[in-house]
Amino acid sequence: MARPSNRRPGYSRRAQYGLFFGYVAAVSGAAIALLLLILSAVDPNGFGALKGAISDATLPITAGGRWVVQRSSDAGGSIGSYINAAGHVRQLQAEAKENQTKLIEARALAFENARLKRLLGITERGTRPVAVARLVGSTGSSIRRYAILNAGYLNGVRSGMPVRGPGGLVGRIASAGAISARVSLITDGGMIVPVRRVPDGTPAIATGTGDGLIDIRALGAENTTFRRGDVFVTSGAGGVYPPNVPVAIINRVTRESFFARPVSDPAALDFAIVEPVYQPQVEVQRRILPPLPGQ
Amino acid sequence: MSRTLTYRGYQPVLSAKARAVPIVSTMIGSLLPALAPMIAQGPVLPPFGLMVLLAWRLLRPGFWAVWAPLPLGFFDDLVSGQPVGSAMLCWTLAFLAIEASERSVLWRDYVQDWMVAAAAIAGCLVGGYFLALFAGGAAPILAIVPQIIASTLLFPVVARLCARLDVWRLR
Numbered sequence: 001m002a003r004p005s006n007r008r009p010g011y012s013r014r015a016q017y018g019l020f021f022g023y024v025a026a027v028s029g030a031a032i033a034l035l036l037l038i039l040s041a042v043d044p045n046g047f048g049a050l051k052g053a054i055s056d057a058t059l060p061i062t063a064g065g066r067w068v069v070q071r072s073s074d075a076g077g078s079i080g081s082y083i084n085a086a087g088h089v090r091q092l093q094a095e096a097k098e099n100q101t102k103l104i105e106a107r108a109l110a111f112e113n114a115r116l117k118r119l120l121g122i123t124e125r126g127t128r129p130v131a132v133a134r135l136v137g138s139t140g141s142s143i144r145r146y147a148i149l150n151a152g153y154l155n156g157v158r159s160g161m162p163v164r165g166p167g168g169l170v171g172r173i174a175s176a177g178a179i180s181a182r183v184s185l186i187t188d189g190g191m192i193v194p195v196r197r198v199p200d201g202t203p204a205i206a207t208g209t210g211d212g213l214i215d216i217r218a219l220g221a222e223n224t225t226f227r228r229g230d231v232f233v234t235s236g237a238g239g240v241y242p243p244n245v246p247v248a249i250i251n252r253v254t255r256e257s258f259f260a261r262p263v264s265d266p267a268a269l270d271f272a273i274v275e276p277v278y279q280p281q282v283e284v285q286r287r288i289l290p291p292l293p294g295q
Numbered sequence: 296m297s298r299t300l301t302y303r304g305y306q307p308v309l310s311a312k313a314r315a316v317p318i319v320s321t322m323i324g325s326l327l328p329a330l331a332p333m334i335a336q337g338p339v340l341p342p343f344g345l346m347v348l349l350a351w352r353l354l355r356p357g358f359w360a361v362w363a364p365l366p367l368g369f370f371d372d373l374v375s376g377q378p379v380g381s382a383m384l385c386w387t388l389a390f391l392a393i394e395a396s397e398r399s400v401l402w403r404d405y406v407q408d409w410m411v412a413a414a415a416i417a418g419c420l421v422g423g424y425f426l427a428l429f430a431g432g433a434a435p436i437l438a439i440v441p442q443i444i445a446s447t448l449l450f451p452v453v454a455r456l457c458a459r460l461d462v463w464r465l466r
Binding site: 033034036039044046051054062141146188210212 | 328329334337338340341342343361362364365373384387424429430431434438439
């Protein structure tokens with residue numbers, strides 16, 4: 001088939017000018033796009049209001065689809081549960097017996113912890129979640145990892161707030177619309193979370209790799225090595241993320257880096273909890289604690 | 296159904312529906328990856344907005360103005376998670392490249408159209424990848440290879456869908 005020749009205006013002056021201005025508009029538009037790109041490199045949350053408005057408008061469809069998927073996978077799960085149910089029960093009973101002693105120990109520790117804290121005069125206010133909502137969608141065609149949350153400005157969600165799931169840290173709010181918000185997942189390449197290894201507290205930095213994993217880098221000593229199965233929790237350093245929220249478990253060790261998978265799998269996630277931005281109360285604690293004997 | 300042959304420089308008068316269908320279908324294509332009820336852990340969905348736009352471009356070469364990818368790309372950037380400006384830039388450059396290729400190649404067939412679309416999609420995805428890196432993201436470049444292959448293989452389906460829509464919009 002031959003192409004239609006409407007891009008060749010012939011002798012018509014008007015058509016020639018029209019085509020010419022089309023090209024001028026395209027090229028100058030491309031230049032404006034470059035400027036916008038530089039702007040979005042400086043401020044990644046630009047056009048937040050517009051983005052929020054669009055995700056607000058499409059939220060009913062996304063949330064409905066998520067609901068259907070959830071129900072159908074639940075049905076599959078329930079049917080699956082009946083298979084080998086007796087074996088499961090036996091296994092769970094054995095686990096429960098094992099956990100009983102540990103639970104008692106933990107209760108004793110919690111009591112002692114509370115007593116010591118009272119002694120030192122540290123009062124810890126339990127943070128109340130800002131909102132509890134579902135993650136309903138994501139940006140599946142981009143290399144940036146954002147999820148769409150079913151709660152927004154009207155529910156008290158503001159950009160910068162940490163988001164956690166039942167298992168561990170999910171990410172932080174990138175921008176909030178009226179009834180929906182965009183969450184930067186911890187697997188996004190632009191996310192950096194200060195973490196430490198449990199139980200020894202070796203500090204590290206967790207950076208998203210953009211393909212579902214997290215890159216863990218040790219801070220300080222060069223010869224620190226992590227092993228497969230090491231668990232990392234947030235350290236609370238620098239604020240934003242509250243301390244002791246599980247983040248990642250190392251599952252692949254290469255020569256130069258340690259790759260971990262996130263503790264909370266957002267794909268399987270039902271609910272996400274938005275918490276207020278954590279502000280470490282270093283100054284307050286310093287005033288309350290007695291001076292060290294050496295000083 | 297009646298169709299008139301266009302002659303040089305003459306644009307046929309289109310109804311509002313006939314004008315709106317390609318624009319709206321492209322915007323719906325842009326929204327599709329965000330509407331999918333799943334939390335993707337990588338770029339797993341093809342860029343449907345770009346594919347629909349290219350399908351219309353190759354089906355009706357005279358329909359889009361050369362600057363049409365600018366507003367449509369802006370909309371795509373707002374929903375896709377890419378930095379604002381990346382689809383605007385890449386899609387416009389792809390249109391200019393297709394325009395330039397049509398200067399030299401007069402005759403086109405189905406397979407050639409497919410190859411042109413595949414090249415444009417691959418170019419836009421690679422361009423979008425580097426622009427997202429520039430704006431603060433990170434990912435191995437291999438992450439977008441399955442996406443390029445999937446969208447190339449899926450393009451004929453989208454093109455067929457657009458052809459159906461074309462018949463409907465001009466009815």
